Amino acid sequence: MPSNDSDKHAAPPLPEPLRVPVADSHTHLDMQSGTVEEALTKAASVGVTTVVQVGCDLKGSRWAAETAAAYEAVHATVALHPNEAPRIVHGDPDGWSRQGARQPGGQAALDDALAEIDRLAALEQVKGVGETGLDYFRTGPEGKEAQERSFRAHIEIAKRHGKALVIHDREAHADVLRVLKEEGAPERTVFHCYSGDAEMAEICASAGYFMSFAGNVTFKNAQNLRDAVAVAPLELLLVETDAPFLTPVPYRGRPNAPYLVPLTVRAMAEVRGADEDTLAAALAANTARAFGY
Ligand SMILES: [Zn+2]
Numbered sequence: 001m002p003s004n005d006s007d008k009h010a011a012p013p014l015p016e017p018l019r020v021p022v023a024d025s026h027t028h029l030d031m032q033s034g035t036v037e038e039a040l041t042k043a044a045s046v047g048v049t050t051v052v053q054v055g056c057d058l059k060g061s062r063w064a065a066e067t068a069a070a071y072e073a074v075h076a077t078v079a080l081h082p083n084e085a086p087r088i089v090h091g092d093p094d095g096w097s098r099q100g101a102r103q104p105g106g107q108a109a110l111d112d113a114l115a116e117i118d119r120l121a122a123l124e125q126v127k128g129v130g131e132t133g134l135d136y137f138r139t140g141p142e143g144k145e146a147q148e149r150s151f152r153a154h155i156e157i158a159k160r161h162g163k164a165l166v167i168h169d170r171e172a173h174a175d176v177l178r179v180l181k182e183e184g185a186p187e188r189t190v191f192h193c194y195s196g197d198a199e200m201a202e203i204c205a206s207a208g209y210f211m212s213f214a215g216n217v218t219f220k221n222a223q224n225l226r227d228a229v230a231v232a233p234l235e236l237l238l239v240e241t242d243a244p245f246l247t248p249v250p251y252r253g254r255p256n257a258p259y260l261v262p263l264t265v266r267a268m269a270e271v272r273g274a275d276e277d278t279l280a281a282a283l284a285a286n287t288a289r290a291f292g293y
């Protein structure tokens with residue numbers, strides 16, 4: 001059955017192309033439909049010429065590294081997602097249904113997995129370590145210890161290899177900032193899918209942390225994000241899709257992909273009262289600087 005534009009599950013149409021090309025600073029091509037070539041071609045056709053492919057577990061991190069090695073336009077980051085670390089330590093049958101019944105592996109299993117992330121982080125095409133951080137939305141109190149231990153280990157790996165650190169912070173702002181301070185943040189640290197308010201943006205700005213905004217900046221209830229976009233220094237702003245998640249308005253709920261970045265760039269430009277081309281040029285330069293490519 002042919003899908004059409006009003007189909008709630010159909011891919012949104014191509015937005016008007018950006019005149020100045022940008023990068024999608026955070027995407028998950030391995031969770032999107034279609035091939036890597038298709039995603040890159042579609043994105044490039046609207047001025048999204050570079051993507052950062054983010055790993056969330058060992059399999060995804062290996063895939064990110066392989067894909068970045070194969071495609072000029074793709075850079076990789078590798079990590080165990082904050083919700084992944086407690087699963088490795090304590091086991092979580094639901095989270096691992098794709099791999100069948102999995103026994104809890106304890107601290108030793110987490111150490112083994114971190115050693116593999118460390119190995120991947122050394123690769124040339126791997127430009128960052130993440131997404132790592134803390135997620136108090138999906139992981140309950142019983143997982144906090146494993147999560148924080150994993151976060152600290154990722155910070156150490158990023159610093160030792162001189163790679164960017166990509167932070168996932170969900171309902172854990174204070175603890176994420178605390179751990180970064182205690183460990184000493186890497187020179188280049190990116191808050192992906194920035195979810196704080198204007199006040200936290202000032203804190204990130206003074207620490208020199210990059211703030212990457214996703215499609216949820218367009219959501220009606222996300223005034224805190226727009227306030228943060230307005231006050232963040234231009235040189236610390238990035239844009240991302242976190243696709244397939246967080247599809248920008250007016251396509252909320254439909255599948256997201258890197259080619260939809262222009263919608264978020266335009267929303268950010270409007271909030272800042274900035275010229276779209278000037279903002280796009282800054283976003284492109286900032287992403288290259290953040291990830292060192
Ligand atoms: Zn995330």
Ligand SMILES: [Zn+2]
Binds near residue numbers: 026
């Ligand atoms: Zn992500």
